[in-house]
Every structure is written in structure tokens, then in C-alpha cells.
Amino acid sequence: MVDNNKVIAEKVLAAVGGKENVMSATHCMTRLRLNLKDTSVPKKDEVTSIPGVLAVVESGGQYQVVIGQNVAKVYPEFAKLAGVTLEKQVDENLDKPKEKLTLKGVGMAILNYMSGSMTPLIPAMIAAAMFKTIQVVIGPDLLGLVSEKSDMYVLCDIMYSAFFYFLPIFLGFTAAKKLGVSQVMGIMLGAMLLVPDFVALDGQKFTIYGFLTTTAHDYSQTVLPVIISIWVMSYVEHFFKKIIPDVLSTIFVPFLTIFVMVPITFVVLAPIGNLGGELIGNGLIAFGNVGGFLAIAVVAALWEFLVMSGMHQVLIVFGITAMMQNGYDSFVLTAGGYATWAAFGMAFGAFLRFREKDAKALAFGYFVSAIIGGVTEPVLYGIGLRYKRPFLALAAGGFCGGLYAGLTHVGTYVMGATNFLAVLGYVGGGTVNMINGCIAATIAFAVTAVLTYLFGFNKTESVLQRN
Structure with a gap:
């Protein structure tokens, strides 16, 4: 029986230039994160065409191969083939040229340190x-x-x-x-x-x-x-x-x-x-007060785009800091929560709209992975980035959910699960806060699902053809 995880690892390693080009490798929940000697070697189209690879992201000096929740099984195979130690600590200056100190570089280093x-x-x-x-x-x-x-x-x-x-x-x-x-x-x-x-x-x-x-x-x-x-x-x-x-x-x-x-x-x-x-x-809190309900709505609309670059982790640090300081957060974590519900809705809307059996099954898998497993990146790359138009539905749904949350002053009191249980984070603010939080989540989900179903795909796309 062929080990699919090993096959993915072999193909990714070959596509990024072989073991000679890999300085170190690690992984997060969905991404194989590589430090390469020469980032110009990999061809993005070649890597993304590998079955099991959802997308490629270059961020924070890393070449990140988005695989999904299966990455935890692919990573050991890749590390073995590449000859790198699992979770090996490496000198960032080793085997790579000195980079010119820039404001952008310093900023990326700070963000990478905090999120890491x-x-x-x-x-x-x-x-x-x-x-x-x-x-x-x-x-x-x-x-x-x-x-x-x-x-x-x-x-x-x-x-x-x-x-x-x-x-x-x-x-x-x-x-x-x-x-x-x-x-x-x-x-x-x-x-x-x-x-x-x-x-x-x-x-x-x-x-x-x-x-x-x-x-x-x-x-x-x-x-x-x-x-x-x-x-x-x-x-x-x-x-x-x-x-x-x-x-x-x-x-x-x-x-x-x-x-x-x-x-x-x-x-x-x-x-x-x-x-x-x-x-x-x-x-x-002041920014939320100055920007009012629109501030939360805008962040909720844009949140998942930050997720794809990994930049959301820094905002989460700020949100946790605010929660530890004030006992709750009514801005960053709240907005991120409704963006997550919008991602659930995008997967569900695509599942309802798709007619081609394999695509429909894949969309349903994304939906389950997100709403049960709490991981939205497969949805973002597998549906949003691939078909583009669902991203507009995602932004609209997040905006609407965030708008209602801002108008009703919803606060997040506990940072817990990122799946459907996330609504339990509103219970610390009382019954009214809990009810309004759930309503906002429903709005984000429903608006995104409906817009994805109605406007997310061209009629000529193969996924709309029934096998």
C-alpha cells in the first residue's frame, strides 16, 4: 500500500530543490514551514499542482506549503527525506546571505517572533x-x-x-x-x-x-x-x-x-x-469606540485574509493582552470570531452549490474540518483562493456579522475553541451578550453561505456540472 504522506513529502522536497536547498523545516496546524537557502528555486505552480497541496505562501522569510490538517503526518516524512532534525533550532544567518536592515524586515522579524x-x-x-x-x-x-x-x-x-x-x-x-x-x-x-x-x-x-x-x-x-x-x-x-x-x-x-x-x-x-x-x-477599546461598529465590521471582513499570511497571530496576541488587561475583548477577538463563522458559511455554500461529486465531497470535508476541527485554511485556499469570487461573499458575511456585533456591543470573555463552540466565549458577558453573539455568528454564516451559493461561481465552471 502506497503511503500518500510520503509521496506528498517526496514531491514537495523535489519541487523545492531537494535536500540541498532545505536548511530547516517545521510545521504549524496546516502548513509545512521551510527555511530554504534559495527561495527562487521552487516554482509555485509546480508545488501547488502536487496532490495534497492547497497553496504556497511566502511570509516571514519562510516558504510555507499549505497542506491542511494532514501536515502533521507529512512533516516527519519530509524531515526524514530532507535530512533535517525534527524541530531543529538553526542559526538564521547560516547558509544564507546577510539581508539589508530595513523597516519592513525589522517589522517582519518582530511579528514572526511574537506569533512564533x-x-x-x-x-x-x-x-x-x-x-x-x-x-x-x-x-x-x-x-x-x-x-x-x-x-x-x-x-x-x-x-x-x-x-x-x-x-x-x-x-x-x-x-x-x-x-x-x-x-x-x-x-x-x-x-x-x-x-x-x-x-x-x-x-x-x-x-x-x-x-x-x-x-x-x-x-x-x-x-x-x-x-x-x-x-x-x-x-x-x-x-x-x-x-x-x-x-x-x-x-x-x-x-x-x-x-x-x-x-x-x-x-x-x-x-x-x-x-x-x-x-x-x-x-x-479606544479604537473600537472611535471607529464604532464599523471598526469591528471592517476587521471581521478582512480577518481571514490576514490568516492566509499568518499575520493574524500578532493581532491575537494584542487581543489576548486586552482580555488579560480588561477581562474581555470587544474588538480583535470578537471580529476574528465572526470572520471564522463566515468561513464556515463559505464552505457550506460551496457544498450546496457544487454539483460535481468530487468537488462536493471536498467542500463538505472543508466544512467539517472548519466547523468541527476549527481550521479554516483549507476552506480559504481550497475554495476562496481557487475560485476567487467566494472571497467577496466571505468579506460581506464577516462585515455583516461584525456590524451587528458592534451595534449590540458584543464582547468575548473567554478565548476558547475556534470551531462551533466558539460562541461559548460570549457567556461571560451575561445572557444578552450570549444571545447577540450567537445572532451575529448566524448572520456571518448565513450571509456568506447565501452569497457564495448565488454569486460565488461562474456557471461555466466544471464544479457546477453534475457527474
């Missing part, structure tokens, strides 16, 4: 958020099945806090891994922000090494303080590795790295990051 630090945390984030959702649903604010003092209610809160309270520790690990520095040191840097004795001093003056004074703060559930600190730590660690002899490095590199990072983090970076988080949280 947050993306690996999504599974744990969803798990924790689902416990919070259960807590709200069964608690006194909704169904009233349990009291706030019940073990089940408290357990759900514990499981939610197990991730979000200790978010700086998780980010310390993923950010360090992203930058190729000691992940254990990254964990320690994140953990020192959450030591109970320090958190208890929140708002009080605290002296570092006897002469540097700072104001203690509770950095639990924060994002930017540790993200910024790990970036600086990467240079500090590299400096000490460079000057300290190997025979002494095991002891003195980690000690001196943390010794230097303690005052830099507590006195400078963490306060700046915390201030940045407050500005982002308040700024998103």
Missing part, C-alpha cells in the same frame, strides 16, 4: 479556556447548577488559572525556543515575575541588589513583559557564551545571564512591557 512564541501555546490555551467556559455555564451567572463555593466551580477556576495565571512561564519557554536560547532559562525568567513574595509586594517599592529601586507588580497573565525580556536575554546569553571558556560555561553562563537580567527585567523591561500591555488593551 504564541502559536505553540494555543492547545493549552484552548483547554484552559474551555474550563472557564464550563465554569461560567454551570455557575450562578447562567444555569445556576453549582455555587461559587462548589468543588466543581473551584476546579474549573484552578484549571483556567493553571495556564493563564502562569502565562509568563509558558511564554518564557516558547519565546526562548523561538530565539534558540536556553528554554530552561526562559522558564526561570518568566517564573521570577510570579514568585508569591514578589507578587505580594504589588505597588510597593522594591530594591534590586541594594541600589536599584523599582515598583513591584503582579505580572500574572501578562504577555509583553516576558516577551521583551526573553528577546534581551538572548543577546545577554550569547554574549556570555562568547567570552566565557567552555570549561566554565556550564556554571557561569546561566548564572551571569540571570544575574544581569534580574535588574534589567524588574527595573526596565517588565514595567515597560506592562505599560505596553495597558496601552494596547486601552488602545483597542
